[in-house]
Amino acid sequence: MKIENRFLKYVSFDTQSSETSETAPTTSKQIEFADFLAEEMRILGMKDVERNEYGIVYGTIPANVEEEGETIGFISHMDTSPDASGKDVKPQIIRDYDGGIIKLNNTMNLDPEENPELKTLIHHDLITTDGTTLLGADDKAGIAIIMTMAEYLFRHPTFLHHDISIAFTPDEEVGRGVINFDIDRFGADYAYTVDGGPIEEYSFENFNAYKATVSIKGKSYHPGDAKNKMINALTLGRDFDILLGDVNRPEHTEGHDGFYHLHNMEGDVSNATLSYIIREHSKEKMEELLAHMNDAAAYINNKYGDEYIKIETVKQYENMKDIIAKRPEIVTQVSDAMIDIGLSPVIAPIRGGTDGAMLSAKGLPTPNLGTGGYNYHGPYEYASLTSMKKGVELLLAIIRNSRK
Incomplete structure (x- = not known):
C-alpha cells in the first residue's frame, strides 16, 4: 500500500485522548484503531502481534539472518491531541507545492510568511486540513512510516535484518503513553520513537x-x-x-x-x-x-x-539525554543513515516530551525521529508526503547500519 493511502486511512480514525479520563486507554475509540493496526500487522506477516488490555499494540518483524545481533525497536503513538477535534478529518492534498499561500477554507490559510518552513518544502506533495480539525500527522505519520517500512521488508526478503520490534501506544498526548508499556514484552535492546517534525531532525534530549x-x-x-x-x-x-x-x-x-x-x-x-x-x-x-x-x-x-x-x-518526565549518552552509537547510527539517503542531519532538542523520554528512564534508550509533520495540535497542521516517504528510507537505512 502506498504511504499516502495508508496515512489517509489512519487519519480517518478519531483517536483523541482525554486529559480527564482515568481509564487506560483514556478513550475507547483508540481501541478501534489499535485493533485495525494489529490486524494489518498480522496480514503483513508480523509475529507475536498483540493488542493488550491497555490499548498498546506489539509485534515483531522476525530476523532473516542467522547471525546474532541486537533487536531494534520503532514506536509511534495512536492518539491525537485533546486540543482540537480529530473527528471527520477532511485532508486536502497539494501536489508539487509551488511556494504560495495554501487555502484551507474561506477564512483560513497557510501563509509561508507566517509558516517559513513551507519555503523549504517547495515541490513537495503536502497534506493539510480543511481548517475544521487537526490532521493527525502527530503521530499517524509516524505509524504510516513504520508500517510502510515493515511492508517493504516483507516484500523484499533479500533485505537482511535482525529482529525488529514494533509498538504503537495510546495516550501519549496526555503523558500516559507508556505507563503500562512492557519493555520485556517489547523485546528491543534500544528503540526510536517516530514522532518528531522535519524529517532531517532527530532528538536525543527533551525537557x-x-x-x-x-x-x-x-x-x-x-x-x-x-x-x-x-x-x-x-x-x-x-x-x-x-x-x-x-x-x-x-x-x-x-x-x-x-x-x-x-x-x-x-x-x-x-x-x-x-x-x-x-x-x-x-x-x-x-x-x-x-x-x-x-x-x-x-x-x-x-x-x-x-x-x-x-x-x-x-x-x-525527565530529560533522556543522560541515559542515551550511554549508547552514543544509536545516535551516530541516525546521523550516518541520514547522510546515506541524502539528508543533512539536524540535532534538535525536543521542546516537549515523547514516549521515548519515559522509556529511556525505564531503561530502554529511545531517541526520536522526525515524521515530516508541522503545526501539530491544531487546524493548521500539515504534513509532507515527500518527507514521509523519505522517512521510510531513513528507517531502512538505520536498520541496514545496525548490522555493521
Whole structure:
C-alpha cells in the first residue's frame, strides 16, 4: 500500500485522548484503531502481534539472518491531541507545492510568511486540513512510516535484518503513553520513537517536565463593604503569575530555553486555581524555576500574613539525554543513515516530551525521529508526503547500519 493511502486511512480514525479520563486507554475509540493496526500487522506477516488490555499494540518483524545481533525497536503513538477535534478529518492534498499561500477554507490559510518552513518544502506533495480539525500527522505519520517500512521488508526478503520490534501506544498526548508499556514484552535492546517534525531532525534530549497546581484561598465580602477586608483570590492569582516574569513563557522562548506555561485559571473571590506546566532541559535550571515559584508564593503569603497560596508540583518526565549518552552509537547510527539517503542531519532538542523520554528512564534508550509533520495540535497542521516517504528510507537505512 502506498504511504499516502495508508496515512489517509489512519487519519480517518478519531483517536483523541482525554486529559480527564482515568481509564487506560483514556478513550475507547483508540481501541478501534489499535485493533485495525494489529490486524494489518498480522496480514503483513508480523509475529507475536498483540493488542493488550491497555490499548498498546506489539509485534515483531522476525530476523532473516542467522547471525546474532541486537533487536531494534520503532514506536509511534495512536492518539491525537485533546486540543482540537480529530473527528471527520477532511485532508486536502497539494501536489508539487509551488511556494504560495495554501487555502484551507474561506477564512483560513497557510501563509509561508507566517509558516517559513513551507519555503523549504517547495515541490513537495503536502497534506493539510480543511481548517475544521487537526490532521493527525502527530503521530499517524509516524505509524504510516513504520508500517510502510515493515511492508517493504516483507516484500523484499533479500533485505537482511535482525529482529525488529514494533509498538504503537495510546495516550501519549496526555503523558500516559507508556505507563503500562512492557519493555520485556517489547523485546528491543534500544528503540526510536517516530514522532518528531522535519524529517532531517532527530532528538536525543527533551525537557524535564513538571506540572504545578497553585491553590489560592481568599476572603469574600460584599464589594460595597470590602475595604481592608476582602482578599480576592483571583487578584492574588494574577499577582502570583506576574511575579513569575514575562521572559520564561512559551511565547518568548526557543531552543533550550525553559518556561512556565499557565494553561488554565478558574475560580472566584473565595477560591482560585492556576494550572501550570513547567519545562526546562537542565535539571539545575528546573530547580531554579521551581524555587522561584515558591518564592513568589512566599512573598504574597508574607504580604498578607497567612498561607493564601499553596503549590503542589508533580514530576511528569525527565530529560533522556543522560541515559542515551550511554549508547552514543544509536545516535551516530541516525546521523550516518541520514547522510546515506541524502539528508543533512539536524540535532534538535525536543521542546516537549515523547514516549521515548519515559522509556529511556525505564531503561530502554529511545531517541526520536522526525515524521515530516508541522503545526501539530491544531487546524493548521500539515504534513509532507515527500518527507514521509523519505522517512521510510531513513528507517531502512538505520536498520541496514545496525548490522555493521
